[in-house]
Amino acid sequence: MTGQPKSVRPHGCTAQRGGQGVRRSRMGPGTQGFACGLAAPRWLAPLLLDLALGPGARGQSPSPAEPQVRFRVVDVFVDSVNRPLAAYQLVFEAHGSDVKIVGVEGGESDAFREPPHHDPRAIQKERVILAAFHTGASLALPKGRTRVATIHVQVQGATEPDYEVRLVTAATVKARKIQATVHAEERKTP
Amino acid sequence: MNQSTIQATCKTSSLARLRCRVGTLLRFSAAPSVMLLTLLALGFLAGCVSYRSAKGVSTISARLGSQRAAEPGALPSLDEELWVIARSEGIEAVREPESPGSGALLGKEAEGKEIPLPLKRTAVKAAVNGNLATVAVTQQFENPFGHKIEAVYVFPLPHNAAVSDFVLTIGDRRIRGLIRERAEAERIYKEARQQGYVAALLTQERPNVFTQSVANLEPGQPIDVILTYYHTLAYDDGWYEWVFPLVVGPRFNPPSSTDGVGAVAQGQPGASGQRTEVPYLRPGERSGHNLDLEIDLVPGVSLEETVCRSHAVEVERPDPGHWTVKLKPADTLPNRDFVLRYRVAGERIKANLIAFQEDQGGFLTLMVYPPKELERLTRQPLEVVFVLDCSGSMRGWPITQAKGAVRRWLTQLQPDDTFQLIQFSATASALGPTPLPANPDNVRRGLDYLHGLEGEGGTRMIEGLRAALDFPHDPARLRFVCFLTDGYIGNEAEILGELQRRLGQSRVFSVGIGSSVNRYLIEHLAKLGNGAVAYLGPHDSVTDVIDRFHTRLSHPVMTDLVVDWAGAKVTDVFPRRIPDLFVGRPVILTGRFTGPPPHRAQVRGRIGARTLEFHVPGRTVLAPGNRSLPSVWARLKMADLMDAAVLGTGAEALADEIKALALEFNLLSPYTAFVAVDASRQTSAGDPVTVPVAVPIPEGVEYEMTVPQHTQGEKTPEPAGPHP
Numbered sequence: 001m002t003g004q005p006k007s008v009r010p011h012g013c014t015a016q017r018g019g020q021g022v023r024r025s026r027m028g029p030g031t032q033g034f035a036c037g038l039a040a041p042r043w044l045a046p047l048l049l050d051l052a053l054g055p056g057a058r059g060q061s062p063s064p065a066e067p068q069v070r071f072r073v074v075d076v077f078v079d080s081v082n083r084p085l086a087a088y089q090l091v092f093e094a095h096g097s098d099v100k101i102v103g104v105e106g107g108e109s110d111a112f113r114e115p116p117h118h119d120p121r122a123i124q125k126e127r128v129i130l131a132a133f134h135t136g137a138s139l140a141l142p143k144g145r146t147r148v149a150t151i152h153v154q155v156q157g158a159t160e161p162d163y164e165v166r167l168v169t170a171a172t173v174k175a176r177k178i179q180a181t182v183h184a185e186e187r188k189t190p
Numbered sequence: 191m192n193q194s195t196i197q198a199t200c201k202t203s204s205l206a207r208l209r210c211r212v213g214t215l216l217r218f219s220a221a222p223s224v225m226l227l228t229l230l231a232l233g234f235l236a237g238c239v240s241y242r243s244a245k246g247v248s249t250i251s252a253r254l255g256s257q258r259a260a261e262p263g264a265l266p267s268l269d270e271e272l273w274v275i276a277r278s279e280g281i282e283a284v285r286e287p288e289s290p291g292s293g294a295l296l297g298k299e300a301e302g303k304e305i306p307l308p309l310k311r312t313a314v315k316a317a318v319n320g321n322l323a324t325v326a327v328t329q330q331f332e333n334p335f336g337h338k339i340e341a342v343y344v345f346p347l348p349h350n351a352a353v354s355d356f357v358l359t360i361g362d363r364r365i366r367g368l369i370r371e372r373a374e375a376e377r378i379y380k381e382a383r384q385q386g387y388v389a390a391l392l393t394q395e396r397p398n399v400f401t402q403s404v405a406n407l408e409p410g411q412p413i414d415v416i417l418t419y420y421h422t423l424a425y426d427d428g429w430y431e432w433v434f435p436l437v438v439g440p441r442f443n444p445p446s447s448t449d450g451v452g453a454v455a456q457g458q459p460g461a462s463g464q465r466t467e468v469p470y471l472r473p474g475e476r477s478g479h480n481l482d483l484e485i486d487l488v489p490g491v492s493l494e495e496t497v498c499r500s501h502a503v504e505v506e507r508p509d510p511g512h513w514t515v516k517l518k519p520a521d522t523l524p525n526r527d528f529v530l531r532y533r534v535a536g537e538r539i540k541a542n543l544i545a546f547q548e549d550q551g552g553f554l555t556l557m558v559y560p561p562k563e564l565e566r567l568t569r570q571p572l573e574v575v576f577v578l579d580c581s582g583s584m585r586g587w588p589i590t591q592a593k594g595a596v597r598r599w600l601t602q603l604q605p606d607d608t609f610q611l612i613q614f615s616a617t618a619s620a621l622g623p624t625p626l627p628a629n630p631d632n633v634r635r636g637l638d639y640l641h642g643l644e645g646e647g648g649t650r651m652i653e654g655l656r657a658a659l660d661f662p663h664d665p666a667r668l669r670f671v672c673f674l675t676d677g678y679i680g681n682e683a684e685i686l687g688e689l690q691r692r693l694g695q696s697r698v699f700s701v702g703i704g705s706s707v708n709r710y711l712i713e714h715l716a717k718l719g720n721g722a723v724a725y726l727g728p729h730d731s732v733t734d735v736i737d738r739f740h741t742r743l744s745h746p747v748m749t750d751l752v753v754d755w756a757g758a759k760v761t762d763v764f765p766r767r768i769p770d771l772f773v774g775r776p777v778i779l780t781g782r783f784t785g786p787p788p789h790r791a792q793v794r795g796r797i798g799a800r801t802l803e804f805h806v807p808g809r810t811v812l813a814p815g816n817r818s819l820p821s822v823w824a825r826l827k828m829a830d831l832m833d834a835a836v837l838g839t840g841a842e843a844l845a846d847e848i849k850a851l852a853l854e855f856n857l858l859s860p861y862t863a864f865v866a867v868d869a870s871r872q873t874s875a876g877d878p879v880t881v882p883v884a885v886p887i888p889e890g891v892e893y894e895m896t897v898p899q900h901t902q903g904e905k906t907p908e909p910a911g912p913h914p
């Protein structure tokens with residue numbers, strides 16, 4: 001069947017970057033071989049990957065049977081550890097391929113079921129700034145790792161895109177900042 | 191970020207507290223653009239609208255569920271520059287004797303053959319605060335066939351609707367669509383459709399005609415598409431009006447046109463040769479499409495009276511200051527506009543200046559009422575040219591109402607006025623070559639000419655328009671060209687372009703006649719013609735409407751208005767040409783500014799040879815979370831650019847400008863579209879069969895006279911029979 005990914009790619013890991021309390025997660029062929037927190041130079045990644053798996057493992061191309069234009073689903077998770085998550089704001093971007101965001105879906109928890117709002121100006125550059133909040137009782141709010149949004153994308157071109165997600169902030173219902181992490185994961189579709 | 195931007199809104203609820211605290215938190219952690227988005231999202235979601243006055247006194251109000259009103263008239267109507275003389279009371283819902291207030295149309299609906307169609311239900315939920323309405327429209331699709339389909343539904347919305355949200359709902363999953371350049375959105379949708387993904391596309395064909403496409407609907411699978419728009423309500427002499435149009439009327443397109451909106455019989459797609467087609471159910475056919483409609487009304491001041499003559503409704507008052515209006519279950523046939531009018535306390539709302547400020551400037555709106563002096567003076571002589579639509583769609587009661595309006599008007603003219611009568615259908619003709627003095631003999635001649643007019647043939651409105659505007663003009667008289675039409679044409683741009691080119695010193699007064707007229711055309715004729723509009727339904731009193739107009743015209747008009755913004759740098763004010771000030775009619779201007787907002791405005795104009803000046807004091811500043819004013823301004827600017835584009839000069843550059851505005855403000859436009867794709871699952875292989883959603887003919891319109899009939903051989907095969 002067309003439009004389905006031919007391979008399952010491991011999801012990205014979370015790494016501290018920027019030194020200003022901003023947490024990022026990158027996921028994609030360029031970084032997937034690295035462990036969390038390693039500050040390896042970007043140029044080293046493709047080289048090591050080629051050495052380990054051969055050149056074909058990098059920049060995964062769609063199989064001949066797969067259309068050049070294809071659709072993908074990327075889940076975005078926030079891990080608030082043991083704190084109830086009431087609000088978040090994050091930035092999602094796609095690199096390395098012609099990617100169009102074609103839908104923004106809500107999360108798995110009832111608190112974030114509604115699709116989050118986004119900035120229309122940013123989305124024209126395939127960069128989505130998402131923000132959502134919930135004011136219900138703490139019991140209804142998710143703790144730990146939870147899918148807060150799903151991004152539906154259209155991908156065009158020979159290479160698979162590289163997704164980046166950056167958490168701007170996360171907060172409790174009392175507006176206390178949470179030391180949360182975020183990452184994006186391309187969903188394996190049947 | 192200025193701390194004061196959010197502190198005023200946070201008072202009591204946990205929602206407000208969270209909004210406040212998250213906002214505080216973000217002040218230290220995010221870039222300005224990000225914070226802006228958050229405030230936007232939080233403001234919208236929290237439903238809080240707060241106002242910070244120039245004196246620093248803050249008030250808080252909430253919307254949707256816990257809404258509290260803005261001051262009526264606090265925000266401009268998108269058609270605020272338009273003078274609305276009379277609004278149609280519509281077709282009165284027939285009452286069942288045993289159930290007062292309920293409609294008897296159910297019996298009609300239950301008759302006839304049901305045509306299986308994929309649109310099951312439209313649910314409308316409107317929240318009206320002051321003069322600002324937020325409307326969520328849920329279109330529920332369900333495939334009644336045995337294989338997957340693509341549903342295509344052409345439907346109307348108010349022409350001043352700013353469509354700003356689009357959500358595809360599949361089961362309990364909700365996917366928000368994105369605004370894209372139209373061609374790009376169409377490419378994405380087409381690709382998703384071909385690959386078997388469920389997708390939805392919303393495009394704008396005319397300012398008041400839209401197409402909803404839903405691809406890969408599987409048998410029996412329900413899918414909802416929810417679109418949200420807001421608009422402002424027009425206000426006139428104490429009355430607000432909220433309208434929800436329910437069906438696109440069948441339109442006449444000139445023979446060479448292919449870009450119009452064509453009328454076809456159900457099951458005959460492509461027969462009109464137009465880019466957009468509306469399929470109509472034949473007499474005796476019905477669809478299973480039902481309507482739910484509910485309005486949450488918080489007028490902000492005491493509501494004295496509600497009137498809904500188009501449909502049977504239930505009105506309740508759950509809380510002081512809060513009313514709900516619900517459509518009765520027996521009156522759900524979507525074949526005419528829903529029109530709710532309500533009267534609020536006080537004869538008129540106050541003139542005021544409202545601003546919304548951002549870092550680099552902001553947006554403002556100014557409402558101007560005419561000075562009292564106007565009411566003490568008598569009017570100048572008139573020159574009136576009546577232009578009657580005598581096409582086939584006007585046959586029956588519409589032409590009777592139109593003739594009645596002209597008859598009443600003729601008998602109200604004064605001896606120093608002049609008049610002329612022009613009729614158009616396939617061609618145009620006139621009573622005479624020059625305006626006639628309104629003496630008793632000439633009025634009698636006019637009435638005789640009027641008596642012989644009937645409705646038949648095409649709608650070559652452009653012929654009537656040229657004939658009327660090219661008539662010689664006497665500069666000593668104030669000239670009115672009065673169009674009486676249902677507006678069922680597909681070449682609006684050509685008509686409006688011609689109007690702008692030939693207008694000269696004329697003012698255009700347009701009368702929309704029918705239960706579901708082309709309001710975009712009717713109102714734009716008046717708007718571009720610097721005149722006024724009125725609506726006449728089958729049960730409206732011609733006498734009332736025309737007499738009201740004459741009452742207003744019995745006073746002079748204040749012309750050549752200029753506004754001094756007290757030193758503030760104000761630009762991009764709409765409407766560009768400030769309308770004349772008539773007694774009882776406000777003018778509302780909307781613009782943007784850089785630097786600090788103006789504290790007051792000085793208005794100067796002429797009454798004949800005399801110059802008159804007055805000022806609008808005070809200023810209200812909207813809270814940062816309330817971004818309705820920027821969107822209102824963007825919608826006005828887009829409409830202004832569209833008006834310029836119909837003249838055909840620099841159309842490409844104007845289109846680029848409209849597109850950029852629409853993308854920046856997240857608005858649907860002719861050059862942008864909403865698209866949503868569910869990429870999580872593919873349906874079975876194979877292209878879906880396209881099923882256009884047929885609609886009932888508007889009530890009062892004759893099917894045989896308006897929907898072209900084609901032979902059986904031209905009929906396009908329908909998909910296989912209904913899903914068992």
